[in-house]
Every structure is written in structure tokens, then in C-alpha cells.
Amino acid sequence: MSPDEAAAYLAEIAYHLRHKEDPHRARAFSKVAASVLRDRPDLDALHRAGKLESLEGVGAGIAKVLRELVAENRSAYLEKLREESGEPSLVAPQLTPLVEQGYMGDLHTHTDWSDGGASVLEMAQAAQARGYRYLGITDHSPRITVVNGLGPERLAGQRRVIDEAQRRLGGAFTILQGIEVDILPDGSLDLDDDTLASLDLVIASPHLQLRMEAAPMTERMLRAVEHPHVDIIGHPTGRRPGSRAGATYDFEKVFAAAARTGVLMEIDCDPARMDLSPELGKLALEKGCRFSLDSDAHYVDQFVYVDLALWMTRKAGIPTERIVNWLPVEGLRKEFAQWPPSG
Numbered sequence: 409m410s411p412d413e414a415a416a417y418l419a420e421i422a423y424h425l426r427h428k429e430d431p432h433r434a435r436a437f438s439k440v441a442a443s444v445l446r447d448r449p450d451l452d453a454l455h456r457a458g459k460l461e462s463l464e465g466v467g468a469g470i471a472k473v474l475r476e477l478v479a480e481n482r483s484a485y486l487e488k489l490r491e492e493s494g495e496p497s498l499v500a501p502q503l504t505p506l507v508e509q510g511y512m513g514d515l516h517t518h519t520d521w522s523d524g525g526a527s528v529l530e531m532a533q534a535a536q537a538r539g540y541r542y543l544g545i546t547d548h549s550p551r552i553t554v555v556n557g558l559g560p561e562r563l564a565g566q567r568r569v570i571d572e573a574q575r576r577l578g579g580a581f582t583i584l585q586g587i588e589v590d591i592l593p594d595g596s597l598d599l600d601d602d603t604l605a606s607l608d609l610v611i612a613s614p615h616l617q618l619r620m621e622a623a624p625m626t627e628r629m630l631r632a633v634e635h636p637h638v639d640i641i642g643h644p645t646g647r648r649p650g651s652r653a654g655a656t657y658d659f660e661k662v663f664a665a666a667a668r669t670g671v672l673m674e675i676d677c678d679p680a681r682m683d684l685s686p687e688l689g690k691l692a693l694e695k696g697c698r699f700s701l702d703s704d705a706h707y708v709d710q711f712v713y714v715d716l717a718l719w720m721t722r723k724a725g726i727p728t729e730r731i732v733n734w735l736p737v738e739g740l741r742k743e744f745a746q747w748p749p750s751g
């Protein structure tokens with residue numbers, strides 16, 4: 409069994425475990441899925457040698473699942489979890505690496521300018537090493553003081569650092585400077601228009617006060633979707649399966665508005681988020697939305713979150729034509745150009 413295939417199974421198991429409010433085991437499965445993707449061990453050889461437990465983070469329980477996967481190409485444990493969640497239909501695991509399927513770059517990542525653990529250059533080099541053609545650096549806005557969010561001055565400083573990194577990486581790879589700006593409770597954004605206009609890419613995300621009543625929450629999201637500088641709505645509900653329900657609002661109305669204004673809905677692939685869910689992704693698709701599929705990585709080893717969540721887009725029935733990460737950088741730039749076009 410290939411590492412990609414095994415990782416897809418393990419990631420789906422983790423997803424179900426989170427919904428069963430077993431975040432501890434969920435994290436253990438997610439971690440092994442990520443390390444299998446990163447280290448690409450020969451699982452068949454390890455199985456023959458009886459050494460699956462030598463893999464990082466693999467205890468007796470996960471080893472049992474892996475043994476069955478390698479030997480029989482299935483997991484009774486996953487089938488049981490699917491059954492319990494009322495989703496017994498099988499989603500084919502992914503068989504080929506992400507870039508071979510046409511994924512060109514990640515648009516939502518953090519660096520040590522806010523709460524990430526790596527520098528701009530380290531993140532960009534790691535993305536390039538994965539075969540990506542571009543990377544969106546989208547640190548937090550000032551409101552989130554606990555994570556050292558960026559205002560206009562620090563953004564200007566970061567732009568210089570990005571330009572320097574860009575020179576070192578050459579023209580075949582593009583770093584886009586963006587921001588993950590907070591959607592405030594009244595639907596306004598946490599940075600002024602001029603600052604937002606100076607960036608290549610604007611992700612607007614709800615982080616705080618997610619338990620608002622549905623009616624004001626709908627107004628809040630509509631205002632963000634109709635904002636002329638917003639390109640993407642990040643993790644649109646803010647949920648954390650197993651620990652925090654996301655915001656509830658008139659999804660049909662907000663998705664229809666996003667389809668009209670051309671604002672993308674994100675599928676945030678962080679295993680702790682998985683937001684939009686496949687169910688809401690399907691609804692957004694029906695309303696005419698397009699999507700971005702991002703890791704929300706806070707460190708270089710988290711880019712693999714996208715690989716691990718790709719099955720969600722399949723489950724939602726979203727074709728890659730509707731996901732902007734399949735576009736080359738010129739197409740993206742057009743996508744994120746100011747709206748309405750100035751001049």
C-alpha cells in the first residue's frame with residue numbers, strides 16, 4: 409500500500425474520531441498520517457518484517473489498523489466508524505501525490521510574523537520542495553493580539569522580507585503576500601481599505617464571537633462577502649469538530665452572495681478544523697461557489713494537511729475546476745485583482 413493511500417485512510421479515521429469527541433486519539437491518527445506522507449516509508453516491507461510499530465507515533469492500536477490496511481486493503485475500524493456516523497459510503501482513497509493531481513499552491517499559511525513557527529523563506533522553500541508554484545503568506549491581523557497580528561507598518565516590513573525571499577527563490581515560484589483579516593462582529597474588517605488594497609490576497613475569517621444569533625451572524629458574513637477587497641472566506645464556520653461547534657447562519661444566502669461577488673469559500677484542511685465540512689461544501693457548490701483548498705499551516709510540516717483532506721472535496725462532489733489552487737499564478741492574480749476593477 410502506498411503512503412498516500414494509507415495516509416488517506418488514517419486521516420479519515422481521525423476525522424470520524426473528532427466527531428466522536430475523541431480528540432486525543434484523533435490527533436494520534438492525524439500525526440501518523442502526516443508522518444507517513446512526509447517520510448514515505450515502505451509499508452509493505454515494514455509489514456513483512458513485523459516492524460510497523462517502529463514508525464513514529466504508532467502504538468499497538470494504530471499498528472493493528474495499518475497491518476490490516478497493508479494486508480487487506482481495507483480497515484474494519486474505519487468501516488465501523490463510517491457506519492456509526494451514518495456515512496457508510498466508501499470514498500476512494502487518494503492514490504497519487506497532490507501536485508501530480510494538479511494542485512499548484514497553498515493560499516493560507518502563517519509564519520513567525522504572527523503565530524507560525526517558521527520564517528517566510530523557510531515556508532516558501534518547503535512549499536517549493538513540495539513542487540508548488542506559489543504560496544500565499546497570510547498572517548493574522550492586529551485584533552488577535554495574542555498572536556502578534558500585523559498592522560500596516562509590520563505588513564510593509566514583511567513585504568520587504570518577502571521580496572528578499574522571492575529574489576532568492578527565482579521566478580519559477582511566487583510568494584503572494586496576503587493577510588488573514590478578522591471579520592469583526594459587525595461584519596467590518598480588522599484593517600483599513602488602503603492596507604487591504606496593497607496586498608496580493610485577502611482572506612477574511614471569523615475567529616471571535618462565533619455563537620452569535622443566526623440573523624446577525626448572517627449579516628456579519630454577508631458584509632464580509634460583499635467587501636470589495638475580500639478574496640476568500642477562511643474556515644467559514646470556525647468550527648473545531650469534537651470541541652467547538654461552528655457559527656450558524658443562513659448558509660444558502662451567504663453562499664449565494666459569495667457566488668455572485670466571486671468571493672471564494674475556503675476548505676481549511678487543518679485536521680482540527682476541516683471547515684467547510686463536506687456537507688456544507690456540497691451546499692456551497694450547489695449555490696455556485698468556487699473554493700480554495702488550503703492547509704492553514706503554521707509550520708513547514710503542516711502543508712500535508714491538504715493531502716489529508718482532499719477526500720473531503722471528493723465527498724462534497726467538488727470538481728477541481730471549481731478550486732482555484734489548480735490555477736497557475738497568472739490566473740490567480742486575475743482572480744484576486746481588485747474588485748470592482750479600478751480605472
Ligand SMILES: [Zn+2]
Nearest residue numbers: 588613642643
Ligand atoms: Zn484562522
Ligand SMILES: [Zn+2]
Nearest residue numbers: 516518588704
Ligand atoms: Zn489561519
